[in-house]
Structures are given as structure tokens and as C-alpha cells.
Amino acid sequence: MSTITGLMAAIADTGRDERRGGYSRAVYTDAEQDLREWFTAEASARGLAVETDANGILWAWWDLHDGGTRLPESSRRGALVTGSHLDSVPGGGAFDGPLGVASALAAVDLLRRREESGALHRNRALAVAVFPEEEGSRFGVACLGSRLLAGAIDPAKALRLRDADGNTFADVSRAHGLDPDRMGRDEAALGRIGDFVELHVEQGRGLNSAEFTDHAGRGPAVAVGSSVLGHGRWRISVTGQGNHAGTTLMEDRADPMVAAAQIVLAVRKLAAAVPGARATVGRLEPVPGGTNVIASRVDLWLDVRHPEDAVVADLVERLHGQAQKIAAFEGCSAQLFEESYSGTVHFDAALARSLEHSVRRTVPGAPVLATGAGHDAGVLASVVPTGMLFVRNPTGISHSPEEFVEDDDAEAGVVALADALEDLL
Ligand code: GLV
Ligand code: MN
Ligand code: MN
Ligand code: MN
Numbered sequence: 351m352s353t354i355t356g357l358m359a360a361i362a363d364t365g366r367d368e369r370r371g372g373y374s375r376a377v378y379t380d381a382e383q384d385l386r387e388w389f390t391a392e393a394s395a396r397g398l399a400v401e402t403d404a405n406g407i408l409w410a411w412w413d414l415h416d417g418g419t420r421l422p423e424s425s426r427r428g429a430l431v432t433g434s435h436l437d438s439v440p441g442g443g444a445f446d447g448p449l450g451v452a453s454a455l456a457a458v459d460l461l462r463r464r465e466e467s468g469a470l471h472r473n474r475a476l477a478v479a480v481f482p483e484e485e486g487s488r489f490g491v492a493c494l495g496s497r498l499l500a501g502a503i504d505p506a507k508a509l510r511l512r513d514a515d516g517n518t519f520a521d522v523s524r525a526h527g528l529d530p531d532r533m534g535r536d537e538a539a540l541g542r543i544g545d546f547v548e549l550h551v552e553q554g555r556g557l558n559s560a561e562f563t564d565h566a567g568r569g570p571a572v573a574v575g576s577s578v579l580g581h582g583r584w585r586i587s588v589t590g591q592g593n594h595a596g597t598t599l600m601e602d603r604a605d606p607m608v609a610a611a612q613i614v615l616a617v618r619k620l621a622a623a624v625p626g627a628r629a630t631v632g633r634l635e636p637v638p639g640g641t642n643v644i645a646s647r648v649d650l651w652l653d654v655r656h657p658e659d660a661v662v663a664d665l666v667e668r669l670h671g672q673a674q675k676i677a678a679f680e681g682c683s684a685q686l687f688e689e690s691y692s693g694t695v696h697f698d699a700a701l702a703r704s705l706e707h708s709v710r711r712t713v714p715g716a717p718v719l720a721t722g723a724g725h726d727a728g729v730l731a732s733v734v735p736t737g738m739l740f741v742r743n744p745t746g747i748s749h750s751p752e753e754f755v756e757d758d759d760a761e762a763g764v765v766a767l768a769d770a771l772e773d774l775l
Contacts, residue, residue, distance in 0.1 A: 354760045357452035361388055362444065370441030372751030376513075377437045377483040377494075378522050385436040385448070389480055392455050396462070398478065403539050404532040405498040406523060408480040412458055414472060421475075428544035429475040430774050432457070432767065435484030435495075435726060443753025445551035447484060449741060449760065453549045454478040457768040464772065472775045474544060481726040488513045490583070491690045496726035500733045501535030503690075508533065543734045545701055545774055548727040549767045551755055552740035553748035556719045571762035573719040574705045575697055575738030578728040579628075580662050581655035582691035586613060586673050590682040592638070592646030604681035606648040607636055609673075613650060613684070616672045621654070624665055628655045628722060651689075655722055659693045695728045698735035701774075705737045708770040713762060723748070739766055 365381030367374040375381040386408060390400045393410035400410045411429075414421045434450025455478060464470035486492035489511040497503040509520035509530050520530040557569040590606035614631045621629035630653045636645035652669065656662045670686040677684035702718065709716045719740060730736045741763035745754045755763075 354452055354456040354764045355757045357392065357455060358444065358448065358760070361385060361448060361452075364388070365438065367441050372441045372443055372753075373438045374440045374442070375436065375438040376440070376485075376488040378488070378526050382437050382482075383526075386480065389436065389451060389455075393478060396455065396458055398458070402527075403499075404529065404536060405495050405534075405539075406482040406526065406528050407495050407499060407539070410478040412462075412476045412478075414475050426475045426477070426542045429477050429542050430771060431477045431479050431543045431546045432548065432771060433477075433479035433481070434548050434550060435481045437483055437485050437487065439485045439487050439749045441751065442485070442749055443551070443747075443751060445741075445743070445753055445755050446553065446748055447550075449551050449755060449763070450549040451478070451480055453741075453760070453764050453767050456764040457771060460764065460768040461772060461775075464768075470772055470775065474775060476771065476775065477542070479546075484726055486583070486690070489519050492583070492724050493692070493726050493729045494519070496729040498533050499536050499539055500729055502729055502732065505530075505534035540733055543730070545698075546727060546730045546734055546736045547701075547705065547739065547767070547770060547774070548725055548736075549739045549741065549763055550723075550725060550727075551748065551753060552719070552743045553721065553723045553753075554743075555746035556721075557717070557740065557742040558744065558746055562715065562717050569742050570713050570715045570717065571742050571759040572709050572713045572766045573717050573740040573742075574702055574709055575721060575727070575740060576702065576718045577657070577697060577720045578692070578695040578725060578731075579655040579657050579720065579722050580659040580692065580694040581653065581722075581724055582662065582666070583689040584652040584654070584666060585687045585689055586650045586652055586670075586684055587687065588613070588648045588650070588673070588677050588682050588684045590646060590680065591644070593644040595642040595644055598644060603644060605644050606677070606680070606682045607645050609677045609680040609682045609684065610634060610636075610648040610650055612676045612680075613673045616676060617652065617669060620665060620669055620672065624656065624661060626656055627661065627665055629653070629665065629669070657694055657720070662691075692724060692728060695731045697727070697731055697737050701735045701737040704773060705739065705770050708773045709739065709766040711769055712765050716766070739763065739770065
């Protein structure tokens with residue numbers, strides 16, 4: 351069976367984005383479908399039983415056996431589940447998502463060898479899960495698959511979400527063989543998850559920070575996750591007067607783009623004054639969007655994060671007030687709409703201790719780190735015991751083509767994941 355490096359190499363050309371650089375693998379596009387097919391083939395080649403559930407989550411089951419007989423599906427209750435996602439942000443890196451999926455497959459290979467040699471005796475089934483639309487880059491709500499599974503989003507709201515071309519999530523799901531009427535909290539599927547462990551590329555400078563690096567300036571290969579910052583997405587809609595770029599005098603304009611530019615600056619200024627806060631405008635859409643047209647409306651999408659939910663709420667409220675003031679000064683108006691919010695999550699303490707103990711056998715200095723990135727693990731933590739492992743990213747950059755993982759660290763991640771799973775099986 352392939353090494354983690356071989357598995358990642360096999361998908362290195364899928365979904366490359368020549369225009370943006372990196373990868374664009376939005377959910378249910380050809381690129382993401384190709385990755386799902388790759389996963390299905392790799393899992394099947396390992397004898398895992400692959401299924402797609404009502405919410406579009408892929409499950410690859412390594413069932414328990416009695417002699418040569420596979421135990422019935424009821425033996426999947428309380429299974430150990432690992433996995434991640436295969437979709438990406440526009441122009442994203444190679445590792446955010448796929449590293450967790452490929453590492454899970456490679457860990458299954460290691461565990462199977464340990465089982466065959468008699469070193470491992472499993473008490474429960476293991477599944478590898480692949481969650482759709484983790485990034486929310488197509489339909490706007492991150493972790494859409496895990497939210498549906500956990501009942502963390504009203505399915506009616508999810509089904510009404512639209513992509514940039516106006517297609518609803520309901521229609522796109524239907525076109526991919528799913529039944530929208532069956533989507534939503536899935537008690538049977540939740541009952542099959544005893545514990546969930548997600549391995550993920552580290553997305554900041556966490557493992558490279560001075561407190562963890564050795565004399566050569568190299569950080570440990572793996573960390574254990576402690577918590578996820580509270581984070582959410584809001585749309586600020588700034589409305590003005592659409593008009594002609596050549597005939598409208600500067601003093602006669604109500605230009606929402608000019609207000610939007612000042613709102614972006616206000617976001618940075620207000621957030622920079624709050625220790626630990628992160629606020630970003632990463633997407634902005636002028637309507638109708640013509641070079642010789644003063645826009646009639648500009649939509650800005652705001653991403654705000656902080657370890658304390660109350661601080662996020664306060665910051666967003668102040669940003670809203672500031673946006674309204676700026677808009678009024680420019681003869682425009684501004685409205686704020688919440689698109690999604692995920693409160694601060696602390697991973698299961700007992701599971702985190704177990705992960706620390708297992709990982710430190712091969713990565714002695716493995717630290718415990720919080721993450722500023724959102725994850726399906728963060729959503730599942732509200733319904734099942736959940737934990738995370740992070741693999742060192744030497745660039746400290748993510749959601750960008752510069753995101754990176756060295757082969758040795760990826761191998762260390764697989765061993766750490768396999769050891770952690772073995773201790774929980
Ligand atoms: C997804 O990776 C996010 O944290 O926004
Ligand atoms: Mn991501
Ligand atoms: Mn991710
Ligand atoms: Mn994420």
C-alpha cells in the first residue's frame with residue numbers, strides 16, 4: 351500500500367488552479383468529485399466498505415470480523431472515526447483537508463499490519479469519513495456536511511443556500527444523487543461515532559514558534575488540538591446609487607465602493623485593538639461590477655474570530671455601527687447579515703489526554719495547541735467526543751498555495767495518528 355507521500359502525489363494534479371495558483375476544489379465540482387472517486391478507489395482497494403450517507407458524507411468502514419466473517423452493521427455502533435475533507439478554498443493549498451484523509455488511509459495500512467501480526471486487537475470498528483463543503487467556499491457556510499449531520503444547521507436553510515451561479519444546495523445535492531428531503535441530523539450516523547479524531551495540517555505558526563523549536567529552529571512534527579476559536583461569517587451590504595462613471599460629478603455620487611473601502615480599513619483598525627481578535631474581509635462583490643459603472647451595491651464578507659464568543663459579538667456589533675456611520679457619510683446605507691456562527695469549542699479533555707499520551711511516544715515534545723481555523727471536528731465536538739492532531743507546516747501559511755508539509759513530518763503524522771487510534775480501538 352502507498353505511503354502518505356505516494357497518496358498525496360496521486361492527487362497532486364487534481365483541481366490545480368492555473369489562474370489563482372494552488373488548488374480550487376469546491377464541493378461537488380469535477381475536481382472534488384475526482385477526489386471522492388480517488389478516495390473511494392483507495393478505500394475499496396483496502397477492503398473498506400464505502401458508503402455515502404444522506405448528507406453526502408463518505409464513510410469507509412473497516413468492520414470487525416469474527417474469523418473470516420464480517421460482523422453485521424450493528425457492530426459499527428460507537429466506532430472510532432477519523433477523517434477530514436477534500437474540498438478547498440479558491441486557490442488553496444494541497445494539504446488543508448486531503449492530508450487528514452490520506453493520513454487516515456495510511457494509518458489504516460499501519461493498523462492492519464499490526465492486527466495481522468497480532469500486535470493489535472480491535473474492540474470496535476474504524477471508519478474514515480470525508481465531509482463535504484468544509485470550507486464553505488461554494489455555498490457560504492463552512493462545515494456544511496458536519497453541521498447537517500450534527501443538527502447544527504436547519505436543513506431547510508442549508509438547502510436554500512446558493513452558489514455564485516445561483517444554483518441551490520438542494521439542486522446541486524440532487525444532481526449528485528442525494529435526496530434533499532433526507533438531509534439533516536442523522537441519529538443513526540451519530541450513534542456510529544464513538545469518538546472522532548481529525549488530523550489536519552497546522553495552519554499558522556503554532557508548531558514553529560520559538561517555545562517549541564530545537565537548536566536547528568525546527569518545531570515538533572505533531573501537536574494535539576485543545577480548542578477552536580469562536581468564528582463566524584457576516585455579509586455587509588452597502589447600498590448607494592448606481593450611475594454613470596463619466597457623467598456623474600464627484601460631488602453628486604453615493605458610491606458604495608468608496609464606503610466599502612473605508613469599512614475594510616475600519617475592520618482592521620477595530621480588530622487590531624482587541625487582543626487575540628482576527629477579522630478579515632476576504633471577499634467583496636460590487637453590483638453590477640463594471641469598470642465604467644458606479645456600483646449600486648457592494649457586498650463585503652466579514653470573517654471574525656476570537657477565543658471568547660462575547661468578544662466576537664461585541665466586535666461585530668461595533669463594526670456594524672461603524673459601517674453604518676461610514677455608509678451614511680457617503681450617502682449610502684449599510685446592513686449586516688449573519689451567515690453562520692460557531693462558538694468556541696474545547697475538545698474532549700479525556701480524549702485529548704489520550705492523544706497526548708499516544709503521540710508523545712514518537713513525538714516526545716508534541717505540544718497542545720489551540721487553532722484559529724474552523725474544522726468539522728469543531729462541529730462534531732458538540733455531539734461526540736472529538737480531538738485533533740496537527741502536522742507541522744514550515745511556512746506557517748495556509749489557505750494559500752504556500753501551505754506546506756514536509757514528507758518526514760507527514761510520515762510522523764501517520765504514525766502518531768495510527769498510535770492514537772490503536773490506543774482507542
Ligand atoms: C476553514 O478552514 C476556516 O477556518 O475558515
Ligand atoms: Mn481550510
Ligand atoms: Mn481544513
Ligand atoms: Mn477549516
